Amino acid sequence: MKVLQFCIVIIFIGFISSCFPPVEESAKTLDYKLEDETVQKILQYQDERKTDSLLSYFTSTEPKYKLLASKAFASIKDSNAIPGLISLLSDENEIVRASAAFSLGQIGSSKAEAALIKAFIAVDSIGPYLNTNAKILEAIGKCGTDSSLVLISNIKSYSAKDILLVRAQMSAFFHFAKRDKFNVNSLEQVFRILENPNYDPEAKLIAAHYLMRFKELNISNYFDRLKKLCVEEKNSEIRMALVGALSKIPNPQTLVTLDELYSRGLDVRVLSNLFKGLNQSFKTGQANSFALRAVQNPSMHVAIPAANYLLDNASVDIIEELKTLADQGSLPWQVKSIVYASLLKKIPHYMVLTRDGYVYRLKDLIGKSKSTYEKAAYIKALSEIPKELPYIVGLYSDQANSFENITIAEAIKKNVERQDFVLTFPGKFNPIYNQLTKYFTDNVLRGDQGVMAIMSELFLKDRQLVEKYVRPDSLLKMGKEKLNLPRDIETWNAVEKLLVERYQKGKFYPKKIEYNHPVDWKKVAILKDSIFIKINTDKGEINAVLITKNAATTVMNFVQLIKEDFFKGKIFHRVVPNFVVQAGCPRGDGYGSLDYTIRTEISELNFLATGMLGMASAGNDTESCQFFITHSPTPHLDGNYTVFGKVIGGLEVLLTLSQGDKIIDIKLL
Template identity: 30%
Template sequence: MQKLFFLSFVFLLSCSVGKSPNKFSDAGIVKIYDLKDRRATDSLLIFLRSENVSYRREAALAFASVQDSLASLSLGTALLEDPDNEVKRNAAFSLGQTGGTQAVNALIPAIEISDRNVLSEVLEALGKTIQKEDIKILTDFNSKDTLIEEGQARGFYQLSLRRKADSTVTIKASEYLDSKKSFQTRLAAANYFARSQKLEGENFNERLINAAQMDVHPEVRMASISGFRHIEVTKALPVINKISISDKDFRVRISAIRACQNFPLMETQDIVFKGLEDPDEMVRVAASEVIRSKIEKPLNRLSPSISSANNTRVKANLYAALLKSESPEGFVQEIIDNYQTASPYYKANLLSALGEAQGANQAKAFEFLSQELLNDKNEKVITTSAADAIVSINRNFMKQASAQGGWTVYPPLSASPTTMDPTLFIGVYKKAIAKGDEAVSGIIAGALMNKDLHYKEQLTDITFLKEAKAKLSLPKDLESLQPLENAIAYLEGREKPAPLKNKFNHPIDWETVKTINSDQKIEIKTSKGTIVLKLLIEDSPGSAINFVELVKRNYYDGKFFHRVVPNFVIQTGCNRGDGYGGEDYSIRSEFSLRKYNTGSVGMASAGKDTEGTQWFITHSPTPHLDGRYTIFAETISGMEIVHKIEVGDKIIEARLKD
């Protein structure tokens, strides 16, 4: 018996010793993913015709990231003729990602395919690609299977993102809100209403209101209430009020507060100001953002709310609302006084508030903002916030000047607390750009090409912009180079340049990829607690190994969460701390069939193939990111910490977990 046990143990050991931690022990799969990373369409097409079904599957999926229309004909052939259903499904996804006439021509006949997984993907891909004249193909399709119905609902959602939906789509989407439908079907239908720009009629009102209040899943409730802008105010506000107070999930309450942005603040102020008292900080932040964005007239309850606010982001937003609506004397100085002892991110928020200054307050705010913009000792987040705020004052100043009889070029004046002059902005802009900060250069370049600011009439010498551009390079400075190129072209009277693109510059280290377990965990210790991620090395090897390499270098230790959008994302990984930072390389976008759900971890980017060091975690499902931002990990524990993270919280340590 002991001998039998020993032999069994040896057999099991021999089976496990040679086992690879992930699928990249296969040289063919490595080759396919490397060709995808290099965007090598011709070579990938060879694998799409391989006798090895695994290679055909991987090649078909690879084109979802490559997105080359030259592959559409071959992908269409794979969709309609390949004997393997997984190849078909991957081909359908890639055609949806690529778009174009050839993609549509392959997807339309594919609705005859019987496999439910393939057909579900085909229906969603049709929503990404068809034009209005073909919408009936999607709406008339009779989905008799839950999975297929989910694909059709996601197809409707994709039409809403593309502004292609019509009333027939709306009617069908409203039917899919029914509680008897699957969770994924209801979620897609709710997001259809959340993302649609303008819907006609009222035949969906009752279903949408019912879903917002009664659906068992908070994800459906929050998406449904985001669609309330399509409902008449007298019907919408009582429901919004009820949900904003009573729903147990703070994310739903955030969505209810945000729904108030679609109506005048004078009608929603009771709801929104009540939101400032919510026990959850992110709800209070959302309420303050709505007040700031919607305020037009003075409100007596605003000043007391500032005094009682104990969250710095809330307080700064309320200061901004006050300056925007009343321009009371003394409040600019109060903000400046608070600024002196504030933390860097609170300082940044206060500077942003000063950007809302109106009338007589603009000169004093401009003077202080200019001082902080040109102060070399300030943190980057303060510098960029000052630049943004000055541009905001610039826009407001010119708007007021136009309202008072048109824009006029005034003679140069010296800055003083009570005098404003358009040429003052040019002087500060030139000084700021001369300092060479790439983010500031990009922000100011964006202002200089704003037609409403009339810089084309004022700036005859743009040498300072060309000198700033010469200091920047790809791939690191893409976000600043593009607006600089656009501004120079605009000021010289040329056509807008083509978008800049990063060349392939950071090959994947495949030998290291092969050593990473398919369920590798990463532990992120933050100032609020610990979050554990599971890497998706087999879905997104380039992004995952980039993350691993940065973790091994302790790159993320000490980095701030510089961006937190309530019930959307927390974002980190910026070496500047303001969202404009990164290293001098970029990696490729990697798109898979995986969807953005609660706790998905994605790579931040400035467009396709511009990813680097910044990443984010989602608070809730965010389907508008699907197929647009790489998902390279999932949160497996610590979502309660994710929900608590605020701007300015810090990563203490990030480590690979055994």
Template identity: 35%
Template structure:
């Protein structure tokens, strides 16, 4: 006899008995047969679907909640998905109730949304919703989402419990993935323990489980603040046995925490043997972080790598971790015929590391930087050189002159960034009182300029005692606010309002400043159908992206509208982080550009689990506008926080070869 194992079982039996009683009494009747809907199928042409999505777009929580009781599971699913994007605890009770929804897809949506909200009150209901295993593994898809959601909202105690589960089989793909993601999400919240780390080591080391699971484990080990010496033998063996892959490309960051001779040898050999620039870049980062002195010669040799991503990463390691005893070496290296990204970074390293008492060489280095600034037409080269000047506060007058004599947003923002760096440095007090005042005056002027990039950079001085320079911090914030255009300048406003809240003794939430400014353009989506593609052409070549309108309709519609307006034509790729992302769409070129509207973040059940995903850049949830990025590797720390709206289908070589300052020529919708 089947046992009653849940409230739902009791409820179903109760309904069955009730129906028998009704059937036995009164005259027979022929009630109208109701169609029970069991499938979630999103149709963007459907008026109710649009109503839910429009309510989500407008933050109209009260208009979303009623759809949790709709008989159509598609609408219940969309209501849950809306709360995954809005992350509003007002949906908590409804989402918890729908962990018991009769339709599995709705239960999955509810579990994911509860994780996104991150409220600890959801922890116990999530655990209670864990389903028994079934023959087609469908319940385990839900269970994986439940585990991940617990990782986003759960307590330390449950991290210990789920980390100790080792009974999952190698074939239990979803359960292993859910467990790995749960431990990873705990880590992103700053919660780690030895059992979680040990479990992730074992998942990474097991070649019989899917790479999707091992990748999450690898990123946990790479990002967590942990020591892996006790696991060094297993991890070095794992690395040695891996074929070249996105998984292996991340592993040098794990080896750096092993701190053994074998791990160091593997790092060193990876520079010469691999053809994948991402592996080389991460190996260089690992060397710099773990023991720069031991790897100094290897890092210096990498300056000559033909791939600019590798050579520039080597230079960055010298700048960040370089040994001051070798400043002369770096000065001599800077004289070589390197690309500007390498040369300027080496000159920056000299500026940072050269000790007092070397005025002749310091002036020589300064002259080299000044010559590069004056001779180049590349704003990104100028900006990099300006940052190098900031290592010597005495060079502030040159930076001030550059700022006053340029209209280029990239250069102007870089100059204010450099002055800010001087103002908050320990060396600032060594300047004369008049020099200090001159710098502070320039930064206050920047704060009140209405220029989003300069305001955001200069806002760091609001943490200083400005009374000493004749300024009242609250008054400065008020004048700065008045000059900004909202929502275009939201990034700067967030910095100002965060400081304002601090002065008033309260916690700031940037959602206080969000406004509805841009509706979803349904006609745009009608014109392109369910599977639109975009061809993005740059001076390096073209790549084609499959867009996801069913998952992120507002974002896709906005992207297509901007493409049809030729918005991105002749705009730069303003940011490149080798092995991570390339980023474009900024109408200023300095990363602070936006339009006179924002769109809402959309966080459906999608993951940055491989290279080639396109997502929206933002200054926080719901501040997106025109800037987008494409990933060069798996980036699981972006999941659920940056709108993912498509994937590259062709042309990843263009993504890998892109350099900062490359130009977007056209975006065509196919």
């Protein structure tokens, strides 16, 4: 019945729209300048999250002010704005209508579903409702129910010429998939687009990413079609998503195909994605020989995922091969450390001398490590042996580097969570308990944000004897007093979650940061629309452009930090193969921030391209100084992270960066 009603509405609205074409405003009337005081006022209301003040502009006679106010709710995501945004779906200006649809999708409430469906003009594929229709399809993917997925899956009339609508349909499927909503018809539609060479590459890219998220339905029946696409696709960005999807199919022919693709010497990001789904589809080591070969690839985008597959899935029968790899002097520490971890994890208990020999060598590597991150990687590898926990905890000192220290904390967490922990350390007076108590107490009393966050996660469950010794409830209550807001909001929320859920048996709600660090709009007003920067690293130069109007306060903050030389010497503390590099942390471990936060700014600029600059965060409106750059398209980040720039030169340098590499400086050009 709902499908029938939807079709009747679409036909009726299509008839009405054909009789009464909308009045279209000139695009020039939507152009705005940051020095405009009203524009600044609207952006200030957005920055302060003042919904009521923004809603007052929905009736403005100036389209540009309506547009800016409607855009604000893509970032604020306040459901109280839904009625007002719905009213803008019938605005006489196409761009205002499309913006309202985008923001309704960002809010993500099914309360907007019916209005979005009603606003869709089915007969318009080239006229004044085209952009609105496209944004409506995408928005329904973000907030629609299963019945809307069925409706959109049944749209088969879009040809290769309907570029915006095809992209929007694929985006709708992708956003439904992000919410774990799938169906067979959408899968067939995706293959229809991917298999036709006439369709738009961007639509195909979104479709390929949709396949990577497919969970609920078995895609094994599509193996031959997907294999053909993987082999024949020439666009590396589309192909890497396709092979990521193929790797999830538990078919013996999958490994044959992946091995064939590996032998072609493709883009390293494509090769990296060969391992994307192997942990899901080949959990008992069927891909061991393939992974052993790839571990020796000169690119860490390939070698690290291969090594991680071995860590999770290697079987006892490849111990000799792992030993050979561990003995290789040519393996970089980022890979060697994972190989050591795999070896220690798989050596049988009866091979005591062999295991002890590699433990000794690993401790030697820890002592000889040339960098904090190398040392931490070997500590992490050693944590595969539970009985070595006292040695690992003994590496701690109050002078220890913060990254080493959180690695020690993670090693403690990993081993305390093991079911055999009490068997490894028998007796309620075992020295390990006093050692752990001292470690946690020292770190809490000195207010170590990283250790406190990890500790809070550890004790979300009863840890028996460890808990009786450490007394995390009272210890972390003291620790919370040492945290500074808004700087330590991530740790504060982790501690509060433990105290509320575990010890008070209540429901935890993350703390929202009070408004701070107001924007100096006079400084924002003089920013250029495009600001060019050079990121000098110890691996080479990366050139990027900051896009002011899409994220004005973020760009202002980033420019100010550049002027203050804040980024000089900062480390790329997080590097995930074929995903992101991340830097800007004052601590160098991901838990650091400045004494202020800025607000999340979501725009239609997205992560559907390589080399996008985004702000790292611990949730909405917690951004400060950490940023990341993407190695490849990452559309699953869209709508949750501020995009504020794009790499325009030096992508080859970006792909060579590894954990521990350094920013020499960032310069404004």
